[in-house]
Amino acid sequence: MHAIVTVIGRDQVGIIADVCTRLSSHNINVLDISQTILQGYFTMIMLVDTAGCDLSFDELSRELHEAGAARQLSIRIQREDIFNSMHRI
Amino acid sequence: MINNREILQTIEMIDQQHLDIRTITMGISLLSCSHPEMKECCSRIYDKVTRQAEHLVETGEAIEREFGIPIVNKRIAVTPISLVAESCSASDYVPLAEAMDRAASACGVNFIGGFSALVHKGFTNGDRKLIASIPEALARTERVCSSVNIATTRAGINMDAAALMGEIICRTAELSGGIGCGKLVVFANAVEDNPFMAGAYHGTGEPECVINVGVSGPGVVHHALQSVKGQPFDVVAETIKKTAFRVTRMGQLVAQEASRRLGVPFGVVDLSLAPTPAVGDSVARILEEMGLEACGTHGTTAALALLNDAVKKGGVMASSHVGGLSGAFIPVSEDEGMIAAARLGSLSLDKLEAMTCVCSVGLDMIAVPGDTPPETIAAIIADEAAIGMVNGKTTAVRIIPAPGKTVGDVLEFGGLLGSAPVIAVHPFSSREFIARGGRIPAPLHSLKN
Numbered sequence: 001m002h003a004i005v006t007v008i009g010r011d012q013v014g015i016i017a018d019v020c021t022r023l024s025s026h027n028i029n030v031l032d033i034s035q036t037i038l039q040g041y042f043t044m045i046m047l048v049d050t051a052g053c054d055l056s057f058d059e060l061s062r063e064l065h066e067a068g069a070a071r072q073l074s075i076r077i078q079r080e081d082i083f084n085s086m087h088r089i
Numbered sequence: 090m091i092n093n094r095e096i097l098q099t100i101e102m103i104d105q106q107h108l109d110i111r112t113i114t115m116g117i118s119l120l121s122c123s124h125p126e127m128k129e130c131c132s133r134i135y136d137k138v139t140r141q142a143e144h145l146v147e148t149g150e151a152i153e154r155e156f157g158i159p160i161v162n163k164r165i166a167v168t169p170i171s172l173v174a175e176s177c178s179a180s181d182y183v184p185l186a187e188a189m190d191r192a193a194s195a196c197g198v199n200f201i202g203g204f205s206a207l208v209h210k211g212f213t214n215g216d217r218k219l220i221a222s223i224p225e226a227l228a229r230t231e232r233v234c235s236s237v238n239i240a241t242t243r244a245g246i247n248m249d250a251a252a253l254m255g256e257i258i259c260r261t262a263e264l265s266g267g268i269g270c271g272k273l274v275v276f277a278n279a280v281e282d283n284p285f286m287a288g289a290y291h292g293t294g295e296p297e298c299v300i301n302v303g304v305s306g307p308g309v310v311h312h313a314l315q316s317v318k319g320q321p322f323d324v325v326a327e328t329i330k331k332t333a334f335r336v337t338r339m340g341q342l343v344a345q346e347a348s349r350r351l352g353v354p355f356g357v358v359d360l361s362l363a364p365t366p367a368v369g370d371s372v373a374r375i376l377e378e379m380g381l382e383a384c385g386t387h388g389t390t391a392a393l394a395l396l397n398d399a400v401k402k403g404g405v406m407a408s409s410h411v412g413g414l415s416g417a418f419i420p421v422s423e424d425e426g427m428i429a430a431a432r433l434g435s436l437s438l439d440k441l442e443a444m445t446c447v448c449s450v451g452l453d454m455i456a457v458p459g460d461t462p463p464e465t466i467a468a469i470i471a472d473e474a475a476i477g478m479v480n481g482k483t484t485a486v487r488i489i490p491a492p493g494k495t496v497g498d499v500l501e502f503g504g505l506l507g508s509a510p511v512i513a514v515h516p517f518s519s520r521e522f523i524a525r526g527g528r529i530p531a532p533l534h535s536l537k538n
Contacts, residue, residue, distance in 0.1 A: 006096065006100060077157075083091040085342040
């Protein structure tokens with residue numbers, strides 16, 4: 001299953017490394033990644049494949065959220081379908 | 090792949106513009122629960138509701154987390170209880186409402202609708218018993234919602250029912266301090282698949298069990314209109330349509346997912362703009378964004394007509410089945426901008442009545458002085474039913490005579506029901522008009538065959 005991970009917050013050292021390490025530790029493959037600084041905010045969007053993930057979607061979502069909160073970042077993971085349904089016919 | 094701008098736009102809609110799924114409502118037929126013994130009927134109702142809706146809340150919450158979209162309410166609508174209880178020998182139907190309340194609580198839903206009767210052409214014995222039980226049923230339960238349909242375009246208006254509901258509304262306010270009236274709707278042309286409370290019930294033409302979804306998004310529409318300031322109405326309408334399309338696509342996705350996971354057929358997506366008392370989630374502010382100084386001033390009805398139509402046109406292409414009430418709601422106490430306009434004095438009961446000719450439903454969550462006579466409330470109901478009957482649309486009255494309060498006071502409900510400034514009613518009597526009783530005949534255009 002494809003999902004979109006978004007990371008938004010104040011720029012700091014090691015965000016990408018931290019997120020990618022967490023994802024790989026749960027056997028999640030990163031398919032696409034883009035990162036920019038938007039109006040002073042670090043903004044990263046990743047397309048990932050969760051097919052081989054060793055956690056449930058809920059557990060993964062909670063872990064990412066808590067990891068983000070510790071760094072004052074908003075990290076969320078959402079199924080890709082929601083974006084497709086809103087923006088593609 | 091979806092581009093970054095689109096992804097961030099969706100997240101901004103959810104985070105900053107209050108985009109959400111307003112409700113997943115499971116409709117459950119209770120026709121199989123009839124029994125002459127009240128106790129047995131109650132236990133059948135409790136068992137069937139808790140069995141069918143056992144996984145409703147947890148499924149809704151799982152979808153919420155996976156898609157990252159809030160689903161604010163999970164609710165249940167049941168067959169009008171007057172039909173289920175018709176064969177009961179008991180005269181007091183309050184135990185049935187209590188059984189519904191217990192079932193709703195056990196399932197974890199915040200409201201259960203269907204303590205209802207359809208009396209547009211006349212009363213059965215069960216209808217009379219149900220209506221008489223409404224004030225106490227609403228005072229003794231927390232989650233039960235009630236509705237009574239008193240008119241249709243085909244049948245005309247049952248004026249005896251309008252008169253009776255004027256009294257029932259006053260009695261409900263006395264027994265429950267006003268809050269009970271927030272859970273009681275008097276309809277004309279009620280729909281069978283409406284997922285929104287307080288007027289939801291599971292119609293007799295519906296299947297055994299069904300999932301209906303109500304979307305929302307006034308904040309998203311307001312935000313979109315801020316980017317087309319000063320442009321012609323053609324641009325305004327197009328902008329609303331595009332926004333409504335996106336919002337509805339999301340509703341359709343959630344509805345299909347909920348239907349699949351629960352193993353229950355998908356019914357409809359209700360394309361409604363449902364406001365909340367939160368700042369940035371107001372229908373009134375959308376109307377003001379079109380260029381009105383305050384909601385309720387001249388031009389408000391035209392602005393609302395455009396909004397209501399554009400929401401439907403945008404949404405209808407995005408869903409396989411559209412139904413329910415579909416349009417813009419104008420509940421005064423539940424809309425931050427409406428509350429402000431009522432306080433300012435720009436929004437009167439008469440203007441609200443005009444707005445109901447072009448909005449999705451009717452006079453909604455309006456507080457009036459506590460000493461308003463029942464006949465005046467009955468006459469307000471009759472006016473609203475006439476608008477619904479003649480225009481072939483759903484109209485409703487959810488009005489609250491605020492106990493001990495007068496014009497200028499504020500009635501606080503809290504939560505999603507918000508707070509309502511008490512609005513003036515006409516001081517001139519409608520008593521003799523209401524005392525006539527009988528039926529107002531259906532209009533000529535009801536003869537369509």
